[in-house]
Amino acid sequence: xxxxxxxxxxxxxxxxxxxxxxxxxxxxxxxxxxxxxxxxxxxxxxxxxxxxxxxxxxxxxxxxxxxxxxxxxxxxxxxxxxxxxxxxxxxxxxxxxxxxxxxxxxxxxxxxxxxxxxxxxxxxxxxxxxxxxxxxxxxxxxxxxxxxxxxxxxxxxxxxxxxxxxxxxxxxxxxxxxxxxxxxxxxxxxxxxxxxxxxxxxxxxxxxxxxxxxxxxxxxxxxxxxxxxxxxxxxxxxxxxxxxxxxxxxxxxxxxxxxxxxxxxxxxxxxxxxxxxxxxxxxxxxxxxxxxxxxxxxxxxxxxxxxxxxxxxxxxxxxxxxxxxxxxxxxxxxxxxxxxxxxxxxxxxxxxxxxxxxxxxxxxxxxxxxxxxxxxxxxxxxxxxxxxxxxxxxxxxxxxxxxxxxxxxxxxxxxxxxxxxxxxxxxxxxxxxxxxxxxxxxxxxxxxxxxxxxxxxxxxxxxxxxxxxxxxxxxxxxxxxxxxxxxxxxxxxxxxxxxxxxxxxxxxxxxxxxxxxxxxxxxxxxxxxxxxxxxxxxxxxxxxxxxxxxxxxxxxxx
Amino acid sequence: xxxxxxxxxxxxxxxxxxxxxxxxxxxxxxxxxxxxxxxxxxxxxxxxxxxxxxxxxxxxxxxxxxxxxxxxxxxxxxxxxxxxxxxxxxxxxxxxxxxxxxxxxxxx
Numbered sequence: 001x002x003x004x005x006x007x008x009x010x011x012x013x014x015x016x017x018x019x020x021x022x023x024x025x026x027x028x029x030x031x032x033x034x035x036x037x038x039x040x041x042x043x044x045x046x047x048x049x050x051x052x053x054x055x056x057x058x059x060x061x062x063x064x065x066x067x068x069x070x071x072x073x074x075x076x077x078x079x080x081x082x083x084x085x086x087x088x089x090x091x092x093x094x095x096x097x098x099x100x101x102x103x104x105x106x107x108x109x110x111x112x113x114x115x116x117x118x119x120x121x122x123x124x125x126x127x128x129x130x131x132x133x134x135x136x137x138x139x140x141x142x143x144x145x146x147x148x149x150x151x152x153x154x155x156x157x158x159x160x161x162x163x164x165x166x167x168x169x170x171x172x173x174x175x176x177x178x179x180x181x182x183x184x185x186x187x188x189x190x191x192x193x194x195x196x197x198x199x200x201x202x203x204x205x206x207x208x209x210x211x212x213x214x215x216x217x218x219x220x221x222x223x224x225x226x227x228x229x230x231x232x233x234x235x236x237x238x239x240x241x242x243x244x245x246x247x248x249x250x251x252x253x254x255x256x257x258x259x260x261x262x263x264x265x266x267x268x269x270x271x272x273x274x275x276x277x278x279x280x281x282x283x284x285x286x287x288x289x290x291x292x293x294x295x296x297x298x299x300x301x302x303x304x305x306x307x308x309x310x311x312x313x314x315x316x317x318x319x320x321x322x323x324x325x326x327x328x329x330x331x332x333x334x335x336x337x338x339x340x341x342x343x344x345x346x347x348x349x350x351x352x353x354x355x356x357x358x359x360x361x362x363x364x365x366x367x368x369x370x371x372x373x374x375x376x377x378x379x380x381x382x383x384x385x386x387x388x389x390x391x392x393x394x395x396x397x398x399x400x401x402x403x404x405x406x407x408x409x410x411x412x413x414x415x416x417x418x419x420x421x422x423x424x425x426x427x428x429x430x431x432x433x434x435x436x437x438x439x440x441x442x443x444x445x446x447x448x449x450x451x452x453x454x455x456x457x458x459x460x461x462x463x464x465x466x467x468x469x470x471x472x473x474x475x476x477x478x479x480x481x482x483x484x485x486x487x488x489x490x491x492x493x494x495x496x497x498x499x500x501x502x503x504x505x506x507x508x509x510x511x512x513x514x515x516x517x518x519x520x521x522x523x524x525x526x527x528x529x530x531x532x533x534x535x536x537x538x539x540x541x542x543x544x545x546x547x548x549x550x551x552x553x554x555x556x557x558x
Numbered sequence: 559x560x561x562x563x564x565x566x567x568x569x570x571x572x573x574x575x576x577x578x579x580x581x582x583x584x585x586x587x588x589x590x591x592x593x594x595x596x597x598x599x600x601x602x603x604x605x606x607x608x609x610x611x612x613x614x615x616x617x618x619x620x621x622x623x624x625x626x627x628x629x630x631x632x633x634x635x636x637x638x639x640x641x642x643x644x645x646x647x648x649x650x651x652x653x654x655x656x657x658x659x660x661x662x663x664x665x666x
Contacts, residue, residue, distance in 0.1 A: 067629075072610070075628030079602045082633045086598045089640040090591050094647075207630060211620030230622050232610045244607050269658040271651070274644040281640055285633050292629040547584055549656050 007372025008146040015184050015376045016161055019383075022180055023165030023173040031416050034170030035102040035395050041175055041266040047279020049175045050263045052182035052384035054081075054280070055287055056131070057138025060185055060381035065356030068295035069341040071227060073235030076246040076511075080450075082281060082288050083247070084254025089277035092255055093264040095465045097273035098546040100265060103392075104258040104457065105400040111464045111539065113472030114404070119479050121400035123456040124258040128389040128396075129431070131257075131449035135386035136435020139379060141354060145324050146375040155435040158383060163428050166387045167421045174387045175266060181380035186286055188377020189357075193290045196297045196364040206293035213300050220303040225338040225347065229296060238507035245512030252518050253450025256458035258396070259388040270549040298360040305363065306336045306349055317362035318349075326352035386431070394424035448490055448510065455482035455517025463525055465547075468540045470525060473532045478525030486517035583654045590646055594639050602632040 028034050041049065059081070067074030099107055105124055109117025136155050143154025165173050197206035200213060218228040227234035236242050254260065263280075264273045305315045311331050321327040329336075333348040340347035356363075358378055361370045398420040456479045463470040463478075490510045492502050508516065534540075605613060610624030618626065651657040 072625050072628060075606055075625075078629050079606055079632050082636050083598065083602050086594070086636050086639050090594060090643055208619065211618075211626075214620050214622075214625075230614070230625050232614060232624060232628075240607065244603065247603070247607065271644075271648065271658040274640075274647060278637070278640045278644050281637050285637050289630055289633055544580065547587070548580060549651055549658050 003368040004371045005147065007369045008375045009372075011369075011372045011376035012147070012379060015180075015380060018180055019161070019165055019177045022176045023169045026172045026176050027168045028170045028172050029417070031102075031399075031413060031420070033172045034417060034420055035391075035399065036262070037170075037172040037175045037266045039100065039266055040268060043267060043272045043275045044279055045175070045179050046263065046267050046272070046276040048182040048283055049178035049266075050260065050276060050280035051283035052178035052185065052380070053174075053263055053388040054260055054284060054385070055182075055185065055381050056385035057135045057378065057382035059287060059291075060189065061138050061141065061357055061378050062354050063357075064291040064294040064298065064360075065341070065353035066295075067292050068229075068299040068356055069226070069353060070235030071221075071229035072232045073243055074292060074295065076236075076243055076250060078288055078292060080247045080250025081254055082284060084251040085277060085281040085284070087251060087255040088260065088264075089274060089281070092261065092461055092465070093273045093277050094270045094549070095546045096261060096461070097264050097267060098270050098549065099542075102262075102265070103395045103399055104261050104461075105396055108460060108464060108475065109400070109404070111542065112460070112470075112475040112535075116460070116472055116475045116479070117400060118405060119476055120457070120460075121396040123452070123479065123483060124396040124400075125393050127257065127449050127452045127456070128259055128392045129427070129434075130452065131259075132386050132389040132393070132427075132431045133434040134449075135382045135389070136431050138354070139382040139386070140435060141324070141326070142358065142375050142378045142382070145321065145326075145355070145358065146372070151324075152436050155432055158379070158386070159428050159432045159435075162383055162387050162390065163425065166390050166428075167424050170420070171262075171266060171391055174384075174391055177387070178384045181384040182283060185377040185380040185384075186283070188373045188380070189287050189294075190290060192361045192364070192366055192370050192374060193294050193297075195366055195370065196301070196360065197293065199364060200297055200300065206297065207289050210293035210296045213296060217296055217300045217303075220300065220307070223307075224303055224336075226340070229299070236509065238504065238509050238512070242507050242509050242512050245508055245515045249454050249512050249514030249518075250450050252454035252458045253452075253514055256453040256456070256461065257450070258453075258457065259385075259392045261457075261461075262392060262395075263388070294357060294360060298356050298363055301360075301363045301365075302351065302356075303339065306339065308335055310335050314349075315363070317359050320362070321355055321359055324355070326355045390424050390427050390431070393427040394420050397423040397427070448494075451486050451490065451511060451514030451517065452483065454514035455486040455521055459518050459521040459525060463522070463529075465543065467526075467529075468543045469529055469534045471529045471532055471535045474525040474527075474529030477528040478521040478523075481524045482517045482521030485520045486513050489513045489517075579654055583650065583656070586650050587647070590643065590650070594643055597635065598639055601627060601635045606632050 032038050063077050066077065096107060105117050105120035108120045136158060139158035140151040140154035143149045143157060144151045165177050193206045194204045197209045198204035201209040203209035214230050218230055221228055233239045233243060264276060267273045267276050311329050311333060314329065318327055318329060328350045330348040336348045338347040339349045341351055341353050343350055358374055361374055402419055403416065460475045460479055490513065493504055493510045605624065606628035610628060613624030614622035616623040
């Protein structure tokens with residue numbers, strides 16, 4: 001066993017043991033605990049849980065690597081995935097918490113109609129499922145590289161541990177494991193980042209010090225046939241229009257993702273939901289402000305390491321990562337002249353985006369314990385998000401579909417719990433299969449889930465809260481048209497479901513289509529609502545009611 | 559309808575049918591929301607995307623300013639915006655007697 005493997009085993013066993021202990025202590029018996037942790041989670045803990053829920057394998061493993069190669073345009077992920085929290089905090093979280101039940105489809109079901117509830121439940125399952133695939137694949141990469149397992153077995157191992165604590169503890173177990181996972185992942189992310197920053201610039205604050213290397217990085221990038229890091233709109237073919245749309249899609253998607261929204265149901269009060277949003281973004285920003293620095297430093301170290309080297313004299317990490325097939329070297333080249341992240345580019349050195357963060361301690365020449373810690377952090381990020389998503393899938397399938405559509409009455413508490421757990425188990429099995437055959441880069445898979453969330457949930461939630469006249473037929477038509485529009489364009493432009501990839505229309509990439517899908521949804525919902533009967537006075541009163549944190553002191557109202 | 563009649567949490571019950579405070583509460587909430595969202599749009603889509611190229615001509619500590627807004631500045635502003643919203647809404651809640659401060663509020 002190498003030193004790196006020893007430390008990886010050490011940290012993986014340590015952290016997995018911690019999650020399992022927490023899960024065992026917070027195992028649940030009631031549906032209210034299973035779905036929303038009894039609405040008793042303190043604000044600060046909820047913020048950390050949201051952050052872990054949110055920061056996925058894509059954020060931890062994929063994002064800095066993407067930014068390294070996208071350069072300035074990597075901002076679509078940074079602004080998109082954080083800016084959505086402003087929308088969430090101001091426009092959705094307090095109101096959904098006030099209404100306060102178990103799931104997002106349940107809100108739209110009460111607000112609009114039973115048929116919208118079913119559409120929403122199906123959308124929640126589709127969106128969460130698309131997203132969970134990326135987490136599984138990310139976990140598999142970590143295991144295959146650090147523990148020498150095949151990616152397939154890595155995925156299975158991740159699934160088994162998640163199965164244990166998610167099925168046992170439901171939302172309550174997931175919440176407190178997520179707090180632990182946040183702690184693990186942020187430590188694992190920041191330590192190497194600070195170390196590399198200090199090593200390269202002498203200033204141990206990566207957020208500030210990466211400015212100093214940008215000029216050098218630009219020069220080196222050009223030398224290896226890459227675009228400059230600081231040049232705007234060089235990283236995405238669609239240019240400014242596309243960057244705008246992708247950022248907007250990711251923001252709307254962030255605010256519309258069911259697994260994030262349900263985390264606001266777990267606070268004690270509406271006020272708690274507002275402060276949870278603040279803590280969540282605060283915790284998230286610790287990683288997101290660091291990621292571009294990690295991307296820049298790692299890319300600089302990478303390029304410096306291979307400069308003037310031939311295939312035989314390359315740094316060690318290239319060989320170790322070569323075994324995973326995620327790094328390839330042109331053995332015929334005399335010296336490495338070109339570097340790329342695209343498998344089809346024909347460059348002398350091809351590095352997959354997804355390995356940059358995990359390899360950053362090795363690329364920067366940091367000691368083995370840090371490499372092991374990084375692996376544990378990557379696992380924490382993948383698992384915490386996967387668990388949150390699986391809860392959404394399970395609650396939508398059992399709570400919103402099975403018990404509302406198939407078995408309408410007479411389900412005991414025990415039966416509801418059992419169906420919830422079975423639904424989760426099935427979801428995990430399908431996720432294993434999809435995780436072994438992921439359709440694209442980890443971070444990209446996730447971006448598609450955002451497009452779907454942006455074009456289905458975001459508009460009908462916003463209209464449900466801010467426009468009393470929005471009604472059931474409008475919401476059904478809006479969601480279905482948004483979904484159909486967005487999914488069609490994605491399938492048209494991507495090679496995901498065995499279809500050929502066609503050219504982008506008007507420079508809109510499949511990741512940016514969600515913003516237009518959302519506009520379609522808004523328009524259709526408003527037009528159809530105007531043409532049909534407005535909702536009942538009871539529903540309109542409900543909309544009125546959720547706008548205020550609590551019944552006014554001493555005012556007796558029903 | 560005077561504001562004074564509905565201020566504070568003095569425990570004086572307002573007349574049972576009166577819900578006019580709700581419109582005023584909502585209007586204040588909306589106004590705050592619009593101001594904060596305007597700032598949100600300006601720093602992210604404005605400085606980070608639409609104006610990134612002209613701003614990049616200004617370089618501070620190695621960072622072209624537009625790039626800095628896109629990768630750092632906008633995120634700092636987002637965090638502050640949510641904090642300001644939460645704090646400000648506490649004030650509005652107090653003003654209208656719907657605050658939930660006791661141990662994170664009157665959880666029912």
